[in-house]
Amino acid sequence: MTLPRSDDLAGRLLGERYELATRLGEGGMGVVYRGHDTMLRRDVAVKVFRDGATEVARTTSETHLLASLNHPALVTLYDAHLGAEEPRYLVMEYVDGPTxxxxxxxxxxxxxxxxxxxxxxxxxxxxxxxxxxxxxxxxxxxxxxxxxxxxxxxxxxxxxxxxxxxxxxxxxxxxxxxxxxxxxxxxxxxxxxxxxxxxxxxxxxxxxxxxxxxxxxxxxxxxxxxxxxxxxxxxxxxxxxxxxxxxxxxxxxxxxxxxxxxxxxxxxxxxxxxxxxxxxxxxxxxxxxxxxxxxxxxxxxxxxxxxxxxxxxx
Structure with missing residues (x-):
């Protein structure tokens, strides 16, 4: 499925593991939700990408970038689903605080x-x-x-x-x-x-x-x-x-x-x-x-x- 701006996936279970709750933010590439990892029982941030031919290389690049970086002042990447099955998403550290x-x-x-x-x-x-x-x-x-x-x-x-x-x-x-x-x-x-x-x-x-x-x-x-x-x-x-x-x-x-x-x-x-x-x-x-x-x-x-x-x- 293609994810338009109006779609709300709150309440959906991704990968039989990540429960999506409230929407945290939205940009040109996708929507970020507060979620819950039912396996490890912790809150996470899930970025669900909008699909488009011009964005495939960029979403894959973002995953590789996040996975290669490690510092307390950088958001940690936990998991990624970028295969053929949609939706495509990243699972990241949830920061409990404002921007x-x-x-x-x-x-x-x-x-x-x-x-x-x-x-x-x-x-x-x-x-x-x-x-x-x-x-x-x-x-x-x-x-x-x-x-x-x-x-x-x-x-x-x-x-x-x-x-x-x-x-x-x-x-x-x-x-x-x-x-x-x-x-x-x-x-x-x-x-x-x-x-x-x-x-x-x-x-x-x-x-x-x-x-x-x-x-x-x-x-x-x-x-x-x-x-x-x-x-x-x-x-x-x-x-x-x-x-x-x-x-x-x-x-x-x-x-x-x-x-x-x-x-x-x-x-x-x-x-x-x-x-x-x-x-x-x-x-x-x-x-x-x-x-x-x-x-x-x-x-x-x-x-x-x-x-x-x-x-x-x-």
């Missing part, structure tokens, strides 16, 4: 919490990049939050959804020049349709962390054309309210030239320092920022307040 996108609807996060999220996600990206993979869609909706069970910690973060991931130097699964990703978090090079590199994920993560700190999206253009023009003509505004050290890290991560951005491990180091240091926002409205390991330095007069931006529907 970062859902959490941010209540407002910005405290700096120590953002530093924890930054360290978790940058470590995950380091593992991903070491495997020769570019995620290509780092955004709040793809960040899952889980209570860490440690006193004084609000949650830890996990990176999910490798549905549009790209293998560096591998055969493309998309047409050259195609823009892939979510408009609000695209890097400048992504909007031109060139082959993505790990530095593109660093840029997107910088935008995610900036939004987590301020509660405002740096690029709120809803249309792809508007997003392209904005990304090629301006840098994200890093307000002084985030503090000098956070400003230095975020400015480097969102440098327009990919060569000027830090590596994932440099971001991990910076985030760990920020967790251990008490930072205060400077009173001056002008700052020069930089980060070790990156040549990015930007001087700008930054506003202390900007308008609240509308949420993304894509």
């Amino acid at each position: 970062l996108d859902e959490r941010l609807r209540s407002g910005p996060l405290p700096r120590p919490v953002v530093a924890r999220v930054a360290a978790d996600l940058a470590e995950a990206l380091h593992v991903v990049h070491q495997a020769g993979i570019v995620h290509r869609d780092v955004k709040p909706a793809n960040v899952l939050l889980r209570a860490p069970g440690v006193a004084g910690e609000e949650f830890s973060a996990k990176l999910a959804d490798f549905g549009i991931a790209h293998l560096v130097d591998a055969t493309r699964l998309t047409t050259p020049g195609t823009i892939i990703g979510s408009a609000a978090y695209l890097s400048p090079e992504q909007v031109t349709g060139v082959d993505p590199r790990p530095s593109a994920d660093i840029y997107s993560l910088g935008l995610v962390l900036l939004e987590a700190l301020t509660g405002r999206r740096a690029f709120a253009q809803e249309g792809l054309r508007e997003a392209v023009l904005a990304r090629l003509s301006q840098d994200p505004v890093v307000p002084t309210e985030v503090g000098r050290e956070w400003g230095a890290l975020l400015t480097a991560m969102t440098a327009r030239d990919p060569a000027d951005r830090p590596t994932a491990m440099a971001v991990v180091d910076g985030a760990r320092r920020l967790r251990s240091e008490s930072t205060t926002a400077p009173t001056s409205s002008s700052a020069t920022v930089g980060i070790p390991g990156s040549s990015a330095t930007r001087t700008a007069v930054l506003p202390s307040e900007t308008a609240v931006l509308p949420s993304e529907t894509a």
Whole structure:
């Protein structure tokens, strides 16, 4: 059977083992359900793919990618059914918590919490990049939050959804020049349709962390054309309210030239320092920022307040 957007498989048993319950999310490639593994008696997340000739290679690629990665900040793949019999699905670790996108609807996060999220996600990206993979869609909706069970910690973060991931130097699964990703978090090079590199994920993560700190999206253009023009003509505004050290890290991560951005491990180091240091926002409205390991330095007069931006529907 082909799975259109309107189908709801809640209540169905897949593979004589996985009971599907509530729908957790939906995207262009399929629907994710909360499920229950009746054999191992644990909750799972089940991604049921929509079928189409152009998606077969991609769903198989996603399975191989997930199976090859192992890190506490990456969602673990448990099982896969990608044979001729439909529906085709993946069974993954269920994270009992909100997405970062859902959490941010209540407002910005405290700096120590953002530093924890930054360290978790940058470590995950380091593992991903070491495997020769570019995620290509780092955004709040793809960040899952889980209570860490440690006193004084609000949650830890996990990176999910490798549905549009790209293998560096591998055969493309998309047409050259195609823009892939979510408009609000695209890097400048992504909007031109060139082959993505790990530095593109660093840029997107910088935008995610900036939004987590301020509660405002740096690029709120809803249309792809508007997003392209904005990304090629301006840098994200890093307000002084985030503090000098956070400003230095975020400015480097969102440098327009990919060569000027830090590596994932440099971001991990910076985030760990920020967790251990008490930072205060400077009173001056002008700052020069930089980060070790990156040549990015930007001087700008930054506003202390900007308008609240509308949420993304894509």
